[in-house]
Amino acid sequence: MKRVLLLIAIFCSAISANAQFGGGNTSTILGKISGTVIDSVTKKPLEYATISVFRTGGKAPINGVITDDKGNFKLNNLPPAKYKISITFIGYPTKTIDPVETTLSKPDNNMGTISVAPSTKTLNQVNIVGEVPLIENKIDKIVFNAEKDVTSQGGNATDVLRKVPLVAVDINGGVSVRGDQNVRVLINGKPSGAMSNNLGDVLKSFPADQIKSIEVVTSPSAKYDAEGTGGIINIITKSKNISGVSGSISGGFGTRQNNGNANLNIKQNRLSITGSFGGNYTWPQSTPTIRESYNSLSDITNNQNATNKVERYAYTGSGEVSYDFNNYNAIHSTIRFNQGGFKAEGFTDFLTRTPTLTNTYRSENNSKTVFGGYDWVLDYTHKFKKEGHQIVASGQWSHSITDLDYGLKFFNTSTQPKQDATNGGTNNEYTGQLDYTLPITDKFKLEAGGKSISRIISSNSDININDEYRPDASNLYDYNQYVTAGYTVLTFTLPKAWSLQTGARYEITSIDGRSASEGLQFEPVEDTYYTFVPSFAVSKTFGGTQTFKLTYSKRIQRPSLQFLNPFVNRLNPQNISYGNPALAPEVSQTVEFNYSTFIRSSVINASVYYKNTKDLIEGSTLLPAPGETFNRTTYNNIGQNNSVGMSFFGSITPIKPLTFRTSVNVFTYNGRPYSQFDYLQVAENRGAQVMYNIFGNGTLTLPKGFVAETFAILNSPTRSIQGRNPSFGFIGFGVRKEILNKKASIGLNTLSPFKENIDFNQRIASRNLVQTSNTAFPFRSVGVTFSYNFGKVTFKQDNPMAPKKTGLNDDLKSGGDQGAGGQQ
Template sequence: MKRIILLFAIISLAISAKAQMGVGGGGSTITGRISGVVIDSISKKPLDYATVSIFRSGGKVPLNGVLTDSKGSFKLDNVKAGKWKIVVSFIGYPNKTIDPVTTTLSKPDMNIGEVVVAPSSKTLNEVKVTGQKALIENHIDKIVFNAEKDITSTGGNASDVLQKVPLVAVDINGNVSVRGDQNVRVLINGKPSGAMSASVSDVLKTIPADQIKSVEVITSPSAKYDAEGSAGIINIITKQKNVSGISGSISGGVGTRQNNGNANINYNQNRFSLSANAGGNFTWPQKSITTFNQVFNAGNANDHTLNSTSESTIKRYGAIGSVTAGYDVNNYNSFSSTIRLNQGGFNIEGNSAAKLAGFADATRNLSYTGTTTNHNKFGGFDWNLDYTHKFKKEGEELTISGQWSHSIVNTDYLNFYTAVNPNQKGSNDGRNNEYTGQVDYTLPATKFLKIEAGGKTIVRKLNSNYQVYGLNGGSFVLDNNNSNIYDYDQNVVAGYSVLTFTLPKSYSILAGARYENTDIKGNPETVLTGLTGFSQNYGTFIPSLTLQKMINSTNTIKLSYSKRIQRPSLLLLNPFINRANPQSQSVGNPTLAPEVSQTVEFNYNTFIGTSIINASVYYKQTNGLIEGILTPLSEVLDGTLITGTRSTNQNIGQNHSVGGSIFGSVNPVKWLTLRGSINAYTYNPKVYSQYASFFSQTGVYWQYTGFASASVDFGKGFIAEGFGFTNSARRTIQGTSPSFGIYVIGVKKQFWDKKASLGFNTVTPFSENKYFNQDITSAGFSQHSSTAFPFRSFGISFSYNFGKLNFSAEKKKGINNDDIKQGDQNGGAPGGAPSGGR
């Protein structure tokens, strides 16, 4: 009840700050149209594809725009009565300005007739240089990677795209990190997706790269964003466009590793817009080979070694689609709604051979084989409804949004061993429902001050139904002691305020504060397992501060401070012991506290001609650092003495990290573009005393990620690009996880006035497999594993675009849940073998 009252108070304050909920604050709702024809002054012929922009009279910021049709005609709809400036631009022509163009309530429509423009060769050269959107853009609050400009991404999936984004790293299993931290929130079009509740890494592999327009990386989010995700936010923008008339595209690819297809269609007429997108992919079967060695040296009769070799074959598939509809009632009120559907999964078939040796009791030394089958599927939908009210004051806006996300994750597995028990099969059915309500209000109080405030509530309800069956008398029967049904509720209520100050001498300040209250409850529905419920309730104050100075038009420096938290969720909290693999078990920790991190960053950004350089240094302190701890295990299951390890997440201490990053894009010659990025940072944990015995990594360790690429424009529509990246091994207090790196080469031919293209890509063509090594050492045991996974691939891709687009600004609206780490909303951990590959 307190959270409801708090949210109501926030909404009331936002509305009462400017009580203008009438249409346009009492203004007229009548809108009109400005039309005309663009003519070449020399040929006297109409110009198609010319850009016509509308500004306020004397203004510098375009409010909307369209492209001329094949007859040079244009129509700007939904124009309020007033004085306007019309600007016509076209490659090779100087801009033509008509100011003012006046419309009135009695005469809302205005035909300005012929607009004659004259060509200029000088302007043509200038436009060619500056009109090209860069692959990487640097904004005040984020870095943008324009994926649609990258030809080596074509035919891949979202994981392949993220590998090329500055500051972002993707490991062998598709886990995403920013500056080495996997506590990152991944959004689609500024909104969370229920599909991510199953596994971010698996869902990313179902999204075709051809569906992605750009990727935004926010490393120091302001208090306006949810506090969850210590590494920041990754926002994937898909190719849903505001268009005039009907347009769309189809694309796809066929290769030796994976195949995909994507299609979208867009319609926009006057105040109504509709867009639909559908895509999917599947991989050919991919076989990986893993060798594993484990040594237990506790100094007793249970000392032994385990050596095994296993093969697993994985097949992936996925489909994703969305429909978005929007309607602008008038210039002040608009509605939009989106429903996004997703479905995906992967199947694993595996076999293994293992040998136990070294026991003092010779009867326990044995060799055995095993087989594993694992079927995983996930899916669901996200449905949101947004209302935006714009006041008569320029920039003043109120947005009310709601979203319902529903997702499922289902796992069925069978593990069978020839000489050890327990042989087991099981199923895990997870359900997740998430309900979000959000209000945001923006008020430009003066030319020097902008005020933003808002409130939000998120209600999450998850259920995990884990049924385990043991082999008894030649048939499988339900094992009540190892089965589990668990409910998990998480409620978050938040309020924020952000002030933006624009000061003299090109200084600006962004200061914000946010408060979030978190309430968590876990409740077992079954009692035979001996599990008990748990609850947590805590509040978190999150300040943010950014100071920026524009030295000149091409050089900017910025100093920022941000605080973030990382909430543990059901997968990490559920105290149920997962014995799907009896020799490698896992269990949740209901006493786990959230991580809290604070980051200070200094950033410098410069544009030198067509070149871009961005550099930063930062310090990050994380309290309550969460890491998975492996401990030796010895227990009797179904009459068999099992030795192995059990993994539990713990708050192991603090980490003090310093780091730096630099990336840039340069054009040494007109036809060549070089890009590169490197991010290096330290791992320096200060471990709590109770975990000192697990701490095998001492000292300060440097870790890094980096990439480099080169693209060549041969002219006549031929483009070639090469790309490569590398990630160093990641450390924990017990060891290291695998390093990772690949390179890609691609060529593309554009034709039909760049409406269509045909391309070829190859990944690591001279090496069939990549090898991934992991080492863990702790009190009483050590282990080493090495996995060979096939990465070499060849493929062709195609795309075709149709229709004409305008560049109307995207509306600021919608839900933005930035508050759960990837994979944290699982409706229980999937049973059986891990995916073990991409």
């Protein structure tokens, strides 16, 4: 009931504000202006001529259309007034007709046949080039235009994200922004249920050729969900606002990965339809791993020498429909699905040494992970007469599944029985959201809204030991989460190039988790907590090129199913793993000071920031229980972290065809465990430790459609309270040639050409326990890419009535490498 009352109060306050500030509209009759445009000499219709309508005396167009193949046009939903009609077409001078009047008694005006004379100058060829830089530095975000990146073609979303400023991706696909892995990844401003549970695997299944750009928001306002302490990454897919039919096909073949993609775009009058489908397949790759652990308390040594061959596949598709009923009402619906998985098989040689015995044996293991789901979104936008005054109602249903099956067969031992296990997880999310925007004056804007999320999560695990079902180890676990939120954001444009934005968000979260298996003795989890989330940003611009900005934001990070799932994964018999249903959310507060400037073609963006995070969620490796020899890994709210950092991004073009870019992020990790977990941190992991992410890129544009590019990535080892994860770095090269009058291109790229494998060394140290691992991941690859664009289209400006694509559920902590899901 509290959630319902909160939503009603927010909506009523927004409508009340509208009435108070005079935002209402009087009813009126709407009409249309129509006509036919022809060439005055040939008398043939002009197809795809642009028709713009202005208020008489006005300078900005209020609407526009394009003529069809018979030269006809129709401007709908015009209130009675005097208008100016402008007709433009390549090779013809602009023709203006003023006034063209509609009245209450005659709301429709058919202008009949309009003749346009061709220009007296001959126009042999027109090349319209709109060069977008690879990286854009905007006031509230950094934008990486992936479609301009040569070396990303033929790869996946993980390959693209590794090049985005401030973003780092580890070998398992874990994504972090400025060192914080609690990042919300959206697709076209919308969440995906699959992203919350299988982020690394889903990103590897997402084709790079479907990505237009990637936006990074480090200090989201109160309008966004409070989740995601590291910020927001928004993946924008390729979609063209065009009139006509167009499409593209692309693909790549390589030594590591192969992929293919297809896109189709249709726009006719007020109806837009977009469809896409893509998939990829990774050749089987063998990965050797050596693990060692020593428990000094019980004098137990565990060694493993393993080799696993991993094979991946994935495909994804989407369909999108938008329809503008008129200038004031529009709907937009999207359905996106994905399916993927990987199979791993191999063998492991084990050695366990205790004071009383030495045991050596071998296992053959096989595992299969399948993930997938769909997201269906429906938006309705109502736009009022006042520019920027609108209300958007959104609904979303996200369904995602993850299924893990594994089998272990042991040799030369009688202590390790054969085992088979399955673990299936299902997540259904139902979301309703209302966003209201009211520009009270041209200097003051109000935004308000409310939202409700229901997450219904279920995990079902079955375990067989020596082909016998074990009910005492199997489990059915249900976890439900309900979030209700409301927000208000005020934006002020102040004198002397100052601007101010302040906002507040209030969220109520209720959780209920319980197991149907009484024998496992899982305690039910019930809790309700309240979160107040303020945000603040103030900026000042000097000379139109330099901007200083100070921001404050508070964020929380709720754990997702991978962290909560109590299923015991025994795929590694020397180190079992399981989730923790009692986890509380992380809470972080960040203060950031940012400076940005551009000088001609050069861009500089620099920030310093401080972040405090409480109730850190980290993996914890624990000592064996009495009488056991295997370690245990789970998740805990282990402590807090104070971090200071500096990030820098720069782009310079010393000569016209050559551009250099670099992104550097340096920050400290100073994790301090709570008293009950103090034993997990040893002296070598205490105190502030410096970490960094560095990216460098160079692009050379050559004559005759050639583009060459190179890049390098270097990430320092990442720290945790208990240990250190491996560093990561490699280089890549690529070249592309445009052909067929720029309708197609072919390319060649390579990653890590000078080193076949990249070594990753991990070390975990706590009181009485040291554990290390070394894995050699095959990374060298060479691939050929191609793309082809088809269709006859005319590009248009973005439709201001298109439903606003804002984030719905940008809120769950995701990732982790529990079990087979963490394999590369």
